[in-house]
Amino acid sequence: MRALERRLHRSDGVARVTSLQAAGHSRHQVRRALADGRLVRLRRDWVALPGADHELTAAAAAGVVLTCVSQARRLGLWTMTDPGLHVATGGHGAVPPIAARVHWAKPIVPRHPDALTDPVENVLALVAACRPFEEALVVWESALRKGLAARDALARLPLGPAARRLLEVASTTADSGLETFRSRGDRRNSGARALGAAGNRQPHPTARPPCGPEPGVRRPSAGVRRPWPRPAPAATPGPRPRGASGAGSRGSSPLR
The missing domain is CATH 1.10.10 (Arc Repressor Mutant, subunit A)
Incomplete structure (x- = not known):
């Protein structure tokens, strides 16, 4: 050679x-x-x-770098799905001629001109912005566990809100991505059980609600005025026949 x-x-x-x-x-x-x-x-x-390598040649031909979940997979990090090729560009210029998901965000760590793959810090930042939280957490914990990224060094970088949250909750004790999902699921189930127990708690038989009507009693809405019942109107007497005299009327003779 x-x-x-x-x-x-x-x-x-x-x-x-x-x-x-x-x-x-x-x-x-x-x-x-x-x-x-x-x-x-x-x-x-x-x-x-x-x-x-076909991914590297495609990146070089298009003038981009491999990043996000694509580079995470190449680094040996846990990735839960294979959503296709993810690449990054400098954030300006024409759309790269490549069939891939293109990330335009400014890198938090400078890229070397000869590099075809993104530094791990940029990879984690883009994973945080691109993937669902649980999936991104698997990648972050894998990088921390393998020693490819340091928590203190990441904390000094201009991370976005999603990346900051991942950095706060990421653990290095999980042995695999599956364990990350399992532990997160256990915490969610524990919270759901606690909420369910609180919702099923029965009140004391003699306790009464602090406000509101007794059960089964409807209370009118606030601000609605209910009118007092009015007496029925008196009946109006009809016309009296000529020549007839009613009770209590003065006697009179017919007109001549």
Whole structure:
């Protein structure tokens, strides 16, 4: 194996041409390796060995870095789902030509120009913003447990609200992501049982509610005025026949 290929193997089979030149390989050597088929061009300043990692070659060709759950998986961290490829870009410019979920957020840790993978701090920050809380917690606890990230160092970074909450509750005692889910489920079930016990607590038989009517008695709504019952109106007497005299009336003779 020639020196150029050995140098590319040390960078996972993908490298920038300017980095190869800085390592002592001339452009002529690179062009000759491309002509011989020993290298393939991915982008103007990126080349790779044939058969190199397809995620790295895709990232180099699109000018992005692997991040979020995709890089978490590559780091050996626990991930609960495989939602496809996640990449990050500098936050400006055109949409990268890649079939992936693109993260545009500004990195909390600077990225090296030759890097095709995000630092773990950026990975955790994007996982916190991208994935559901329980799923993100599995990734965070895995990173802390493996020693890939330090709690004190993370606390000094400009983390977002979701990442701050994860940092507060993340534990390093769980042996796996499944144990993280199990312990979180136990805490939720304990809280639900406590709430259920409080809701099922029966009052003392002689106790009365502090306010409100007796059971079964309806109380009118506040502010509604109920009118007092009014007496029924007196009956109006009908017309009296001519020549008839009612009781208590003065006797009279018919008009002549």
